[in-house]
Amino acid sequence: MSNDIKMLHTVNKSPFERNSLESCLRLAKDGSAVLLIEDAVYGALLNTSVSDQVAARTGNLRVCVLGADLNARGLADKPLIDGVEIVDYGGFVDLACEHDTVQSWL
Amino acid sequence: MKFGILVNEGPFTHQASDSAYLFAKAAIAKGHEVTRVFFYHDAVNNSNKHSAPQSDDRNLVKLWSELGTEHGVDLVVCVAAALRRGITDDLLAEGFNISGLGQLIEVGIEADRLVTFGD
Amino acid sequence: MADDYDDDDDGPEVVKRFMFVNRKAPYGSIYALESLEVVLISAAFDQDVSVVFMDDGVFQIKKGHDTDGINMKNFSKTYRALDGYDVEKLYVEAESLAARGLTEEDLIVDVEVLSSSALSDLMNSQDVVISA
Numbered sequence A: 001m002s003n004d005i006k007m008l009h010t011v012n013k014s015p016f017e018r019n020s021l022e023s024c025l026r027l028a029k030d031g032s033a034v035l036l037i038e039d040a041v042y043g044a045l046l047n048t049s050v051s052d053q054v055a056a057r058t059g060n061l062r063v064c065v066l067g068a069d070l071n072a073r074g075l076a077d078k079p080l081i082d083g084v085e086i087v088d089y090g091g092f093v094d095l096a097c098e099h100d101t102v103q104s105w106l
Numbered sequence B: 001m002k003f004g005i006l007v008n009e010g011p012f013t014h015q016a017s018d019s020a021y022l023f024a025k026a027a028i029a030k031g032h033e034v035t036r037v038f039f040y041h042d043a044v045n046n047s048n049k050h051s052a053p054q055s056d057d058r059n060l061v062k063l064w065s066e067l068g069t070e071h072g073v074d075l076v077v078c079v080a081a082a083l084r085r086g087i088t089d090d091l092l093a094e095g096f097n098i099s100g101l102g103q104l105i106e107v108g109i110e111a112d113r114l115v116t117f118g119d
Numbered sequence C: 001m002a003d004d005y006d007d008d009d010d011g012p013e014v015v016k017r018f019m020f021v022n023r024k025a026p027y028g029s030i031y032a033l034e035s036l037e038v039v040l041i042s043a044a045f046d047q048d049v050s051v052v053f054m055d056d057g058v059f060q061i062k063k064g065h066d067t068d069g070i071n072m073k074n075f076s077k078t079y080r081a082l083d084g085y086d087v088e089k090l091y092v093e094a095e096s097l098a099a100r101g102l103t104e105e106d107l108i109v110d111v112e113v114l115s116s117s118a119l120s121d122l123m124n125s126q127d128v129v130i131s132a
Helices: A020-027 A038-044 A051-055 A067-072 A089-098 B016-029 B041-047 B060-071 B079-084 B102-110 C031-045 C055-061 C077-085 C094-099 C116-123
Strands: A007-011 A033-036 A062-066 A085-087 A101-105 B002-007 B033-039 B074-078 B096-099 B113-117 C017-022 C048-053 C089-093 C112-114 C128-131
Touching: A007 A020, A007 A089, A020 A033, A020 A038, A020 A051, A020 A101, A020 C116, A033 A038, A033 A089, A038 A062, A038 A067, A062 A067, A062 A089, A067 A085, A085 A089, A089 B016, A089 B113, A101 B113, A101 C128, B002 B016, B002 B102, B016 B033, B016 B041, B016 B060, B016 B113, B033 B041, B033 B060, B033 B102, B041 B060, B041 B074, B041 B079, B060 B074, B060 B096, B074 B079, B074 B102, B079 B096, B079 C031, B102 C031, B102 C128, B113 C128, C017 C031, C017 C055, C017 C116, C031 C048, C031 C055, C031 C077, C048 C055, C048 C116, C055 C089, C055 C094, C089 C094, C089 C116, C094 C112, C112 C116
Parallel strands: A007 A033, A007 A101, A033 A062, A062 A085, B002 B033, B002 B113, B033 B074, B074 B096, C017 C048, C017 C128, C048 C089, C089 C112
Antiparallel strands: none
16 A cells, blocks of 8 residues: 555544544544644644643644634634644645645544 | 645535635645636535625625636536526626536546535 | 546546545435535546545445435435446445444445554545545
8 A cells, every 4th residue: 555645634623513633633644734724723722622632643743723713713822732833824735735635524 | 736626615604615715815826726616515605696795794706706717717616516506507606617526526637636625 | 528538448547546535424414415426426537436434424324214204315325326336445434333333234335344544544545535
């Protein structure tokens, strides 16, 4: 099986309501990137009931969050899980370019 | 790089259409090509020229039309999904066209990346 | 529309690996039905197609759907017809099945049950992943 392919996973659901982030983290291979957008940005926050789940993978996944969606939800003043990077839409485009396929966990 | 975009939600119930639009704009701004945006499921409502949001709201139908005409993005509305929802040719805003699901598979084959936005 | 790709008996010019990932339960929303329509169309393009059922998507292929009482079309038999369209690679994630109290016996089609990690490998070998 070819493992040369690098994946970008996007998640857009709040982890407090849906299992999209959990499923994404279960299936995402080490070396992949995960980008949290829309209501999934809540999954980037520190000190929540799902922080540990995300933090457990920040060492082997590149975890990013869309800044515009954080700001829209009043989260700019909240600390994020260590290792989570904030990107803008241009950064989203770059992530899509740097990875071979994009899977959206809707 | 050539991008294809799949949108699965209408412009008012979910954020997906806005995210897709902002992604498409950012990709074009970076010098990439967005060859086609395929509107499926309730996303067919993005094409309805009679959509009239309040004046302080963004008009996504218009924004898509501008993106399509200014940057040559093929805006394809799925025929099967559109007919179910009463979207017909005479309702389409400028730049949109109705075609088959094959156009989605085709852009998946031809584009370097297919990015999905939905719910 | 498929003419560019299958007009020649030597096979298509481009064959990509397409994976369709079904994660939503049927009937409560339209995604299962409309996603199945995409899979059927993809067959006309002679691509290398895999279909995955995971999370609530495994409920799409539960045996014995009877929609008489809910005014909706029962499309579950269409999954059985996929074989006739040469869509033969159907996969189910073992963890999703177990979490929902189901076994392979409950499913309307023959599938290959994969662990999360095997499914992850398979997903990472695709060119295009389309999910609903």
